[in-house]
Amino acid sequence: MEVHVDRGRCAGSGLCMSYVPAVFDQSEDDGKVLLKAVRPASGSAAAVRGAAARCPAGAITLSGGDARGR
Numbered sequence: 001m002e003v004h005v006d007r008g009r010c011a012g013s014g015l016c017m018s019y020v021p022a023v024f025d026q027s028e029d030d031g032k033v034l035l036k037a038v039r040p041a042s043g044s045a046a047a048v049r050g051a052a053a054r055c056p057a058g059a060i061t062l063s064g065g066d067a068r069g070r
Contacts, residue, residue: 019051
């Protein structure tokens, strides 16, 4: 799975960081998402999918294997 973030759409809610801190962080400057791992460990796939689904701004998209839970 590959994770992509659109910082322009990010609302800075921090939900993604609270779900998967190994993959997402939050900028101290503007509060927007920072991606720590484009290809997260396969063990975190479900949590990453959950974070993407719950992003209030739809700023997180997934592609590749495990992106849809398969």
